[in-house]
Amino acid sequence: MILLFLFAGILTGTITGLIPGLHSNNVAIILAPLSFFGETALVFVLSMIITQSFVDFIPAVFFAAPETSTFEGVLPGHRMFLQGKGFEAITLTVFGGIIAIPIGILCLPVFNLFLEINKDRFIVIIPIVLIVTIIILSFSEKSKAKVLLTLFVLFASATQGYFFTDQIFPLIAGYFGVATIIHSAKNPPSIKLQEISAQIKNNYVIDSLQGILGGAIVSIIPGIGSNVAAAIIKTFKQKINPKNYLVLVGSINTSNLFFSFPVLFILNKARNGGMILLNDKMFFTNQSFVLGIIIMLTSCGFGALITLAIAKKVSSFHFDSKKIGSIVIIFLVISVFAFNGVIGLVALFFSTATGLFVTIHKIKRSSCLGALIVPALFYYLFILV
Amino acid sequence: MNEKQMSQICLIIIIIGIVLFIISYENEFQEKNISELIENEGSKGVVFGRVQHIIKNDSVTLFILTDGNEATVYHPKQIEIAINDFLIVHCESQSYNGKIELIAHRIEKA
Numbered sequence: 001m002i003l004l005f006l007f008a009g010i011l012t013g014t015i016t017g018l019i020p021g022l023h024s025n026n027v028a029i030i031l032a033p034l035s036f037f038g039e040t041a042l043v044f045v046l047s048m049i050i051t052q053s054f055v056d057f058i059p060a061v062f063f064a065a066p067e068t069s070t071f072e073g074v075l076p077g078h079r080m081f082l083q084g085k086g087f088e089a090i091t092l093t094v095f096g097g098i099i100a101i102p103i104g105i106l107c108l109p110v111f112n113l114f115l116e117i118n119k120d121r122f123i124v125i126i127p128i129v130l131i132v133t134i135i136i137l138s139f140s141e142k143s144k145a146k147v148l149l150t151l152f153v154l155f156a157s158a159t160q161g162y163f164f165t166d167q168i169f170p171l172i173a174g175y176f177g178v179a180t181i182i183h184s185a186k187n188p189p190s191i192k193l194q195e196i197s198a199q200i201k202n203n204y205v206i207d208s209l210q211g212i213l214g215g216a217i218v219s220i221i222p223g224i225g226s227n228v229a230a231a232i233i234k235t236f237k238q239k240i241n242p243k244n245y246l247v248l249v250g251s252i253n254t255s256n257l258f259f260s261f262p263v264l265f266i267l268n269k270a271r272n273g274g275m276i277l278l279n280d281k282m283f284f285t286n287q288s289f290v291l292g293i294i295i296m297l298t299s300c301g302f303g304a305l306i307t308l309a310i311a312k313k314v315s316s317f318h319f320d321s322k323k324i325g326s327i328v329i330i331f332l333v334i335s336v337f338a339f340n341g342v343i344g345l346v347a348l349f350f351s352t353a354t355g356l357f358v359t360i361h362k363i364k365r366s367s368c369l370g371a372l373i374v375p376a377l378f379y380y381l382f383i384l385v
Numbered sequence: 386m387n388e389k390q391m392s393q394i395c396l397i398i399i400i401i402g403i404v405l406f407i408i409s410y411e412n413e414f415q416e417k418n419i420s421e422l423i424e425n426e427g428s429k430g431v432v433f434g435r436v437q438h439i440i441k442n443d444s445v446t447l448f449i450l451t452d453g454n455e456a457t458v459y460h461p462k463q464i465e466i467a468i469n470d471f472l473i474v475h476c477e478s479q480s481y482n483g484k485i486e487l488i489a490h491r492i493e494k495a
Contacts, residue, residue, distance in 0.1 A: 002410065038414070038475065038490050091388050098395060200386040282490070285427075290409055298402025304395040308388060 005040045006295060009047030010302050016048070017055025018310070020173070020335055024049045028273035039291060041281040045274045046261065046292055047299040050101070053254040054303035055310065057093040061086050062314050063328045064180055076242035078180070084192030090311035091198035092243055094304045096250025099208035100215065101300040104258045105293060111216045112262055122220070127380040129232060130373055136235045137367055150363050154370035156354050160347065161371030168372070170336045170347035175368035177332055178348065179355025181325040194315035204247045211251025218252070219259035220267070226256040228373060231366050258296055265289050414475045414490075420454040422478040423485045429477045432487070433495060436470045450474060450487070460489040471495035 016024050027048065031041075061077035080089040104111075138154060141147050160171060214229040230249045234240055240248070260275050265284050270276040282288065336344040351371070358365055417430030434452035441447040446460040450472065458474060459481075466472065473495050476487040 087388075091391065095391060098391070098398065102398065198388045198391075200388075200391065285429075287409075287411075291406075294402055294405045294409060298399055298406065301395045301397075301399035301402060305392060305399070308392060308395075 002039060002043055005043040006047050006298065009044040010051045010299060010306070012044075013048040013051025013299070013303065014055050014306055014310075017052040017307075018058060020059050020169075020177075020332060023169075024052050024272075024274050026273075026339065028277040031277060038282050039288060042278060042288055042292055043295050045278055046295045047302075049257045049272070049274045050254065050296050050299040051303035051306065053257050054094055054097050054250075054300075054307040056253065057090055057250065058307065058310055058314065061089045061093075062311075062319075063324060064177055076245050080242065080246075081194075082191055084194050086194050087196050087311050087315045088198040088243075089246055090307060091200065092204070092246040093250030093253075094307050095200050095204060096208045096211055096247040096252075097254035098300055098304045099205060100212050100251045100255035101258050101297055103209065104212055104216070104255050105297065107212070107216075108262060108293075111259065112266060116266070122217070123380065123383060127377055130377040130380070133232050133235050133373060134370070134377070137364065137369075140235075141363060146361070146363050149361050150367045153354060153358055153363065153367040154374070156357075157351075157368045157370035158374030160350055160354065161375045164343065164347040164350075167340055167344055167347040170340050170344040171351040171371050173332045173336060174348045174351025174353075175355040175358075175371070176365065178329055178352040179359055181329055182352065183356060183359040185322070185325060191319045196312055196315050204244060207244045207247040208251040211248045212255045214248075215252045215255025215257075216259045218256045219263050220269075226252040228369060228376065229256075231369050231373075235366065254300065261292050261296065262289075265292075418454065419450065419452050419456045419487070422476065422487060423454070423456055426478050426480055426485055429475075431473060431475050433471070433473050436466055436468055436472060439466065439468060442466070446489075446492075456485070456487050458487045458489050458492075460492055464492055466492070466494075 012027055013024065016027060024045075028045070031044075057077065061081050064078040077086075077089040077093070080086060134154065138150050139147055141150050157171075157175070164171060210233060211230075214233055215226060218226055218229045227249070230245075230252050233248060234245060257272070257274075260270075260272055261278075264270050264275045264279060268279070270279045333345070333348065336348050340347070351368075354368060355365070358368060414429055414431045417428070417432060419432050419434060422428055422430050422432065432450070432452060434450040436448050437451045437455060438449040439447075440449070440457070442463055444463060446458075446462065446464050446466070448458055448466065449455055450458045456478075458476065471494070473493045474487065474489050475491040476489045478485050479488050480486075
């Protein structure tokens with residue numbers, strides 16, 4: 001019986017991963033009033049969120065349709081897709097994810113102890129890291145004009161982040177999705193025939209380990225998502241190979257969700273919709289903790305296999321970039337309206353305009369992250385003051 | 386490593402996960418009677434009994450369930466029950482003010 005819930009969770013996670021805008025948090029909201037509880041809820045929710053953390057990258061890489069958890073992978077991943085290496089891009093994110101959970105399990109006692117001891121220090125460290133990130137983002141451009149433009153975009157996106165609270169998906173879809181597609185509509189890129197092979201280098205393990213550390217830290221700290229952590233690491237590293245970066249993003253995304261379970265179990269703090277649902281639906285025992293870890297390990301294997309299989313299938317399609325662009329824009333607009341309403345469409349309009357401004361002036365797209373970083377910075381400053 | 390070797394690693398992870406699941410998993414809620422739950426604080430089980438008395442049924446539900454032995458059952462939601470209803474309760478025993486109570490995870494009418 002319990003295995004049925006495992007497969008139902010994997011299936012749901014696959015569907016939510018493939019549809020931009022539909023997130024496991026939406027499913028959690030639907031499930032909240034149902035008489036769905038205990039181990040069945042635990043198995044379903046954990047298998048769903050872990051599977052989604054893998055499948056999520058397929059629309060991001062192949063269709064440049066970002067999710068709130070994958071937008072940092074859109075540009076490098078989609079660029080690889082245009083070069084005929086979409087399958088390889090997906091394989092790299094999958095590699096990051098499958099390393100994350102087994103290593104995460106081995107490191108769990110040490111991480112828990114480390115995070116438990118240092119959780120108060122993070123409150124002080126994080127705003128400093130955010131300020132330094134903003135400074136690096138602003139002043140990494142070479143000309144003064146571009147620095148000024150970057151500051152303007154940071155300010156504009158931060159204002160949008162404040163104004164459109166709880167509208168992260170429309171903002172991300174605009175900055176990283178619709179703007180890119182509209183800009184490339186004039187000169188639609190030629191998409192090369194997709195190669196269905198990938199080579200994983202040994203040094204990618206290091207990126208995955210960095211991702212695990214980033215995911216573990218993000219899982220305990222409110223206000224910062226896995227993509228912001230990836231952007232911070234990228235900003236500090238300055239130059240990172242797109243392939244290494246995809247491994248990093250895949251690892252952070254999966255390990256963030258993985259560690260959110262022990263954080264709920266030990267600290268009783270829920271960091272995402274799935275964990276909020278579990279907090280409401282079950283009493284935690286050591287047995288349920290062990291079951292949860294085993295389910296996440298199993299789902300990680302299934303999620304990775306499903307993602308590779310879907311990516312292989314999608315790679316065999318013949319892509320017409322103009323048609324895909326139009327379909328993705330229509331789909332994103334419908335998704336935004338369905339999940340965020342009219343205010344979501346307004347947020348999408350402004351974020352697309354900001355994204356286009358960034359693309360036209362050739363400044364760093366990560367300056368749009370002001371929408372997430374600046375509100376998070378003020379959140380921490382408010383706590384400290 | 387290529388994608389085929391990675392798929393093999395995924396299969397190994399799945400097999401390890403399923404083996405660990407089979408070894409470690411035991412059904413959380415097995416049929417028990419009220420006295421078994423009360424004697425072992427923290428134990429879980431499914432009990433079948435009759436509602437003897439309803440103490441509170443507002444934002445939370447508190448009632449006395451009997452199957453020969455009786456226990457106070459707490460459910461964190463309001464539910465539609467009446468005295469003499471027969472219920473199947475998935476619950477866990479916990480101490481409250483020095484007395485063992487049953488915390489209901491799910492309640493069904495028999």
